[in-house]
Amino acid sequence: MSEIRKLPDHLINLIAAGEVVERPASVVKELLENALDSGATEIEIDLEAGGRKLIAVRDNGEGMDKHDLLLAIQRHATSKISTSSDLNDITTLGFRGEALPSIASVSRMTILTGRDDNGWKLSVTGGRVDSMEPAARTRGTTVTVENLFFNQPARRKFLRSETTELAWIERIVTGAALSRIDCSFSLKHNGRKVLTLPATDSAAQRLRDRYGLSEGDRCVESTGQSEGATAELIVFPDRRWANRRHQYILVNGRPVTAIQVSFPLREAFSGPAGDPLILCSVRVDPSLVDVNAHPAKRELRFRKPYQIEAAVRSAVPGIAAHRVDSTVSAIPVSGQSHISYSSEAYTRQSRVPSGAYQAAMDFETPVKREMLPLENSVNHWEDSVEMIRIAGSYLVTETATGLLIVDQHAAHERILYEKIIESVKGAMSAGQQRMLLPEEITVDEQEKHILKVYSSMIKQAGYDFRINGDTLELLSVPVGIKRGTEAVREVLKALAKGVDVSETEAERIASASACAGAIKFGDKISITEARHLFHTLFTMKDPFHCPHGRPTMIELPFSELENRFGR
Numbered sequence: 001m002s003e004i005r006k007l008p009d010h011l012i013n014l015i016a017a018g019e020v021v022e023r024p025a026s027v028v029k030e031l032l033e034n035a036l037d038s039g040a041t042e043i044e045i046d047l048e049a050g051g052r053k054l055i056a057v058r059d060n061g062e063g064m065d066k067h068d069l070l071l072a073i074q075r076h077a078t079s080k081i082s083t084s085s086d087l088n089d090i091t092t093l094g095f096r097g098e099a100l101p102s103i104a105s106v107s108r109m110t111i112l113t114g115r116d117d118n119g120w121k122l123s124v125t126g127g128r129v130d131s132m133e134p135a136a137r138t139r140g141t142t143v144t145v146e147n148l149f150f151n152q153p154a155r156r157k158f159l160r161s162e163t164t165e166l167a168w169i170e171r172i173v174t175g176a177a178l179s180r181i182d183c184s185f186s187l188k189h190n191g192r193k194v195l196t197l198p199a200t201d202s203a204a205q206r207l208r209d210r211y212g213l214s215e216g217d218r219c220v221e222s223t224g225q226s227e228g229a230t231a232e233l234i235v236f237p238d239r240r241w242a243n244r245r246h247q248y249i250l251v252n253g254r255p256v257t258a259i260q261v262s263f264p265l266r267e268a269f270s271g272p273a274g275d276p277l278i279l280c281s282v283r284v285d286p287s288l289v290d291v292n293a294h295p296a297k298r299e300l301r302f303r304k305p306y307q308i309e310a311a312v313r314s315a316v317p318g319i320a321a322h323r324v325d326s327t328v329s330a331i332p333v334s335g336q337s338h339i340s341y342s343s344e345a346y347t348r349q350s351r352v353p354s355g356a357y358q359a360a361m362d363f364e365t366p367v368k369r370e371m372l373p374l375e376n377s378v379n380h381w382e383d384s385v386e387m388i389r390i391a392g393s394y395l396v397t398e399t400a401t402g403l404l405i406v407d408q409h410a411a412h413e414r415i416l417y418e419k420i421i422e423s424v425k426g427a428m429s430a431g432q433q434r435m436l437l438p439e440e441i442t443v444d445e446q447e448k449h450i451l452k453v454y455s456s457m458i459k460q461a462g463y464d465f466r467i468n469g470d471t472l473e474l475l476s477v478p479v480g481i482k483r484g485t486e487a488v489r490e491v492l493k494a495l496a497k498g499v500d501v502s503e504t505e506a507e508r509i510a511s512a513s514a515c516a517g518a519i520k521f522g523d524k525i526s527i528t529e530a531r532h533l534f535h536t537l538f539t540m541k542d543p544f545h546c547p548h549g550r551p552t553m554i555e556l557p558f559s560e561l562e563n564r565f566g567r
């Protein structure tokens with residue numbers, strides 16, 4: 001039996017680097033956060049070969065003295081926090097003290113810094129200090145990172161093309177620039193200027209500078225509030241793309257992904273013409289936000305997530321009032337339904353009936369807004385309530401105010417998604433169901449590497465497997481997964497796409513598993529199973545949408561039926 005031993009520091013840093021440094025964009029993100037936290041008002045970024053060969057970030061911040069410089073490359077050495085209570089009120093972008101040592105462990109890094117006309121230069125290779133010497137440098141810091149992953153060829157091999165890596169870096173720089181509009185940014189790649197963003201006093205102007213827009217390009221701004229949160233929306237409705245990578249979310253000035261913001265934006269503005277350029281900036285009490293939930297600080301946890309979503313939703317009508325062409329819509333269930341799923345009340349908009357689609361597009365009719373009563377416990381249907389299944393896919397039952405129609409695939413997908421993502425995050429176990437016989441899946445080298453890197457996360461989701469050569473033997477899947485082999489295939493495919501700023505790894509695993517493993521459209525289920533699906537759905541945090549943002553249900557009010565029949 002092998003002995004338990006303490007890992008050496010350089011190996012600890014390599015492991016930490018695997019969480020913090022995923023690609024060149026990760027390095028740029030961490031260095032920008034340090035620069036902004038130092039009070040910089042001018043930042044220059046130089047890249048070569050998409051960041052593989054060179055990343056240099058120069059700032060005019062407060063710089064470091066010799067003592068601070070030596071501490072900066074030590075793990076968990078930071079000026080941002082000093083006590084555990086500080087974690088509950090973080091206002092800086094960085095705070096862990098992991099970035100520089102993690103980057104230094106997988107690159108050749110040089111730090112040139114100056115404070116009060118005293119400059120120092122520190123050189124580090126693979127986490128080991130090469131030299132420390134006085135150097136000329138005005139106030140500020142320059143961090144140069146060369147040959148990223150030079151000592152980890154497997155990770156270097158999985159980097160994408162220069163164009164792809166540059167695109168990720170551009171998005172990171174854009175997010176940082178939107179978070180600090182009073183700071184100027186410039187980005188060069190292989191000697192060519194890519195971005196020049198002068199300091200400004202307007203976030204809308206920063207977006208214009210970033211995307212080359214003029215004052216003539218339509219820009220609509222709106223503010224929404226809920227108890228405890230404020231959301232500011234800036235939308236350029238005539239600038240649209242086939243994806244949402246040009247939509248930016250800030251929470252207390254931090255660029256992040258947040259499902260409580262992205263879902264309402266997707267509902268309101270996604271449409272056949274594409275997705276518009278959007279900046280959504282949310283302000284909330286820092287003590288109600290956990291920024292320490294993700295190694296790369298991309299994902300936040302909110303103590304009262306419904307307040308965030310409510311603030312964003314309340315800002316949408318202000319955009320709609322300016323006749324922005326979109327598919328603005330929201331919660332598909334009447335506010336008077338007796339079904340509820342949370343402990344407090346917040347505002348949602350009512351989905352516009354399909355018959356009124358054109359009116360919604362033209363915004364001639366104000367968007368209806370109602371208060372949903374959200375009681376302390378879920379109100380279940382009584383067994384006596386009739387339920388039928390139509391078109392082999394829809395479950396129909398009666399509520400106090402109308403007919404409720406549920407998409408069985410979307411509903412089951414939502415249930416699986418929430419259970420699996422909570423399991424991955426360690427909040428609860430999704431449970432496992434053992435395969436009667438192991439199912440074999442052929443995997444290539446890339447898939448084997450993915451399984452190695454994400455093994456613990458995939459198993460935490462509820463999967464169990466073993467690798468035998470080029471074959472994966474699937475032993476168990478999360479409870480509720482109907483097609484285990486297909487689910488594993490989709491998980492590997494999702495993780496192979498690389499880092500996605502709009503989804504964390506946990507979200508990709510949960511989303512791919514749920515989509516592939518859920519009851520399909522057209523699958524036969526019994527009424528007993530249908531009732532269980534209803535009951536379980538309304539214990540979810542968001543029972544109204546599948547993970548992709550589509551509705552799980554719609555309600556046809558009795559009032560609508562009466563209107564149709566002329567009563």
